Structure formats: structure tokens, C-alpha cells
Amino acid sequence: MRVLVAPDKFAGTLTAVEAARAIAEGWARQAPGDELDLVPMADGGPGFLDVLHHALGGELEAVVVPRAFGGEVPAAVLRVGTTAYVEAAQACGLHLADDRDPETAHTRGVGALLAAAVDGGATRVVVGLGGTGTNDGGAGLLSALGATSEPVGALDRGPAGLATVDSVDLAPARERLAGVELVAASDVDNQLLGLRGATNTYGPQKGVTAERLTWVEGTLERLVAATDRRTSLSPGAGAAGGLGFALLLLGATRQPGVELVAEAVGLPERAARADLVVTGEGAFDFSSRSGKVPYGVASVAQRALQPCVALAGQVLVGSREMRALGVESAYAVVDLVGEERAFADPAGALADLAERVARTWSPSR
Numbered sequence: 460m461r462v463l464v465a466p467d468k469f470a471g472t473l474t475a476v477e478a479a480r481a482i483a484e485g486w487a488r489q490a491p492g493d494e495l496d497l498v499p500m501a502d503g504g505p506g507f508l509d510v511l512h513h514a515l516g517g518e519l520e521a522v523v524v525p526r527a528f529g530g531e532v533p534a535a536v537l538r539v540g541t542t543a544y545v546e547a548a549q550a551c552g553l554h555l556a557d558d559r560d561p562e563t564a565h566t567r568g569v570g571a572l573l574a575a576a577v578d579g580g581a582t583r584v585v586v587g588l589g590g591t592g593t594n595d596g597g598a599g600l601l602s603a604l605g606a607t608s609e610p611v612g613a614l615d616r617g618p619a620g621l622a623t624v625d626s627v628d629l630a631p632a633r634e635r636l637a638g639v640e641l642v643a644a645s646d647v648d649n650q651l652l653g654l655r656g657a658t659n660t661y662g663p664q665k666g667v668t669a670e671r672l673t674w675v676e677g678t679l680e681r682l683v684a685a686t687d688r689r690t691s692l693s694p695g696a697g698a699a700g701g702l703g704f705a706l707l708l709l710g711a712t713r714q715p716g717v718e719l720v721a722e723a724v725g726l727p728e729r730a731a732r733a734d735l736v737v738t739g740e741g742a743f744d745f746s747s748r749s750g751k752v753p754y755g756v757a758s759v760a761q762r763a764l765q766p767c768v769a770l771a772g773q774v775l776v777g778s779r780e781m782r783a784l785g786v787e788s789a790y791a792v793v794d795l796v797g798e799e800r801a802f803a804d805p806a807g808a809l810a811d812l813a814e815r816v817a818r819t820w821s822p823s824r
Contacts, residue, residue: 460821462486463729463765465498466739467752468506469772472805475499475510475752481806482737482770485813490821496733498724500752502646503698503716504589505554508537508546514724515539522575524568525603527551527593528559532568536576543581545572547699548590553665556592561666562675563617564593566702570603574635583640586706587716588699589647592665594618594658594675596651596682597705604709605631608685621678627685633709641711644719646751649697651704652679657697665700717755726759735820736760736767737813743771743789745780757785768820770812772801790816 464486466478473481479497486495501510512519517539526532527550534549548554550568569586576584593599595617602614606629613624649655658667658676667675679701683691686708690696695713696704703713721727730736738756753769760767769781769789781789792801795815796808 460490460492460735461494461496461733462821463496463498463733463736465500465726465736465756466770467500467502469739469741469805469809470505472741472772472802473809475501475506476513477806478739478809481809482739482813485810486817486821488810489814489817493817493821496729498726498729500724500726500738500756501587501716501720502589502752502755503587503644504646505546505548505552507587507589507644507716507720508535508544508549510720511544511723512537520575520579522572524550524571525565526555526568527564527566527599528556534568534572536572536579538579538581541581542583542585543576543579544585544587545569545576546587547702548587551591551593553590553592556666559592559666561592561594561617561662562619562671565595565599565615565617566593566597566700566705567599567603567615569702570600573600574604577636577639582638583642585642585644585719586702586711588643588645588702589716591699591702593702594662594665594667594700595621596657596679596701597703597708598682600702600705601627601629601632601708604635607631618675618678621682624681624685627682629686629708636709641706641709642719643695643698643703643706643711643713644716645695645698645703645713646716647698648694650694651691651696651701652676652683655697657701660697661700715755717752721755721759726756727763730759730763730765733763733765736765737770737816738767739770741772742775743769743773744775745784753786754784761785768816770809770816
């Protein structure tokens with residue numbers, strides 16, 4: 460039996476690569492005769508670069524960039540031929556934001572990563588969006604690439620700076636990227652402003668308090684007024700606290716992160732050769748439909764006419780919702796080993812779950 464193992468990261472415990480290896484280890488204990496094809500997956504968020512480097516090889520260039528919340532942070536550019544990949548969360552990820560102030564957090568580091576990619580000769584740059592702790596509409600990115608504002612410096616201090624912005628000149632940033640194909644890999648399709656915009660949808664998880672949501676939204680409205688309102692209405696403009704908006708202003712095209720990674724790693728072809736597809740993530744719930752890895756992998760499995768099952772830390776949907784996501788069955792680590800061991804030994808616990816699932820799904824036992 461051929462089994463395709465294509466999980467996302469288990470946030471806070473396992474990378475996608477580690478999760479795939481744990482599933483394979485447990486599965487092989489129960490069904491050693493099965494052929495396992497490991498394809499760690501990602502959307503545009505944390506782990507994006509790790510997964511692509513694992514699948515595509517290429518060269519990782521270390522870069523130190525401004526950290527969204529002050530100071531500097533190490534990051535990387537992945538070069539594969541003339542294409543460069545960067546991960547926004549490495550510069551402004553929510554996981555870096557223990558001391559965060561969302562009203563001053565900026566995206567200059569993401570702009571620095573883009574600049575490093577272009578300066579190294581890339582003619583195509585793919586920016587993974589997701590898992591960020593910023594809400595500045597990508598203003599910091601624009602500034603790092605040369606855009607200027609009145610008053611000077613208004614783009615560099617998060618929403619607090621945008622509260623005073625009167626005008627923005629994008630010409631220097633666009634000139635910096637002339638001749639470069641820019642791709643925004645995003646797992647969300649929100650517009651920048653409004654009830655489903657960046658601030659109202661994702662601001663609270665980044666630390667924007669309920670009483671400050673309207674004020675922060677107003678600062679993004681000032682940025683839009685100084686740049687381009689039509690672009691702010693585009694699907695994906697609200698991705699990563701508005702980084703999608705900034706990239707679209709610079710001429711980027713948008714592609715769902717899961718779709719982009721699936722194409723890069725040859726997931727459709729590998730699913731067609733499999734008899735079963737196994738995916739997974741930390742928490743499998745109905746939000747998994749919003750551009751998340753399990754739904755993307757299950758969709759590929761459906762097109763290949765192969766069954767798909769999910770292994771997760773927790774399963775928070777019923778069987779009806781599960782099948783609406785294209786998943787035959789979903790299994791939870793915490794149901795098998797309990798919450799304490801699930802966090803204390805995530806790889807071992809996931810391997811034990813995979814061993815148990817193989818009893819049901821593999822005829823090679």
C-alpha cells in the first residue's frame with residue numbers, strides 16, 4: 460500500500476517536517492510493508508520556508524532584519540534558481556511578539572527580506588503571508604523598499620505612525636522591484652478594511668483591544684486614502700495585517716499558499732500514485748476550510764480519487780463537517796494519550812496515533 464503523508468505543522472509543538480516523520484515512524488511500526496511518501500506541507504505562514512527547502516533544496520541565505528517589535532531578528536531567504544522565497548512570519552511573526560504593542564509593530568523586516576532577495580539576483584520573489592503579529596497595512600515593508608511619506612517616518616511605526624500619514628510616494632519602491640515578478644502566498648481572502656478586514660478579523664489575536672479596533676482601522680483608512688482605495692478592496696489585501704495590500708500595491712499577484720506549495724512539491728502527481736492520503740495539523744476544526752493545509756490536501760486527494768484521513772492534536776468537528784472538508788476520518792492525539800503527554804512528547808504521541816490509525820487503514824498489518 461502506498462501512503463502519502465502530507466501534514467502541516469502542529470503549531471507550538473512540531474514542524475511539518477517533524478510531524479511527517481512522526482506519522483511515518485508510527486505507521487511503519489504497524490505496517491512495515493507500506494510505501495510511505497513524506498510531503499510536509501505549509502500555507503503561507505510559519506514553516507513555509509522550512510517545507511519548501513525540504514522539498515526543493517536550494518540555498519538558504521541568512522539575513523538579519525528589523526524585528527517588528529523592536530531590535531533585530533535572524534531570518535532567511537531561500538533561493539531556488541532565479542526564484543527566491545521569503546516568510547513574513549520570520550520578521551514579524553506572532554510567535555516573536557511576547558512584548559508586543561500592536562499599535563507600534565511594523566513590517567520593515569519583511570521589506571528587508573524582499574530587498575535581500577532582489578539584491579541577490581532573484582527575478583521572482585514569493586512572499587509567504589500568515590502568522591504575523593502586525594497590523595500596519597504593510598506600511599513598514601513599503602518604507603523598507605524606498606517608499607516615502609509625509610510626514611517623514613509615518614510608515615515606520617505601525618498604526619501609531621499611520622495615524623498622522625497624509626501622503627505616500629510609492630514610486631521608489633516600485634522602481635526597486637522593477638522587472639521582478641512578485642507573488643503573495645496567502646491563506647486568506649479578506650479585504651483590507653471593513654468588518655471582514657484585517658483589523659476586525661485578526662486584530663484581536665494580535666493584541667488589539669476591543670476599544671482600540673476602530674482607531675486602528677482608522678489608521679489603515681488613512682494609508683488607503685494616501686495610496687489606492689481600489690487595491691484595498693482586492694481579495695487577500697487584508698492578509699497578514701495588510702501585508703497583502705502592500706504587496707498588491709507593488710504589483711504582486713496572489714496565490715493561495717497551500718496551492719502554491721502543493722504545486723512546488725508535486726502534490727497532485729504524488730497523490731495520484733497513492734492509495735491513501737494522510738494529512739494533519741494541531742487543531743482540526745471548521746476554520747481548516749479557510750485555505751488551511753488539511754483542506755487543501757484533502758481537495759488534492761479528492762481530485763486524485765483517493766481517500767484522505769487527518770491526524771490532529773485535537774479534532775473539533777463532527778463527522779458531517781469533516782466530510783464537508785473532504786476528510787473521511789479524523790483522529791485526535793489527545794483522545795489517545797491525553798493532553799499532558801500530547802504536549803510533553805508530541806512526536807512520540809503522534810507516532811502512537813499513526814500506529815493506531817494504520818490498524819484501520821492499512822491492509823499490510
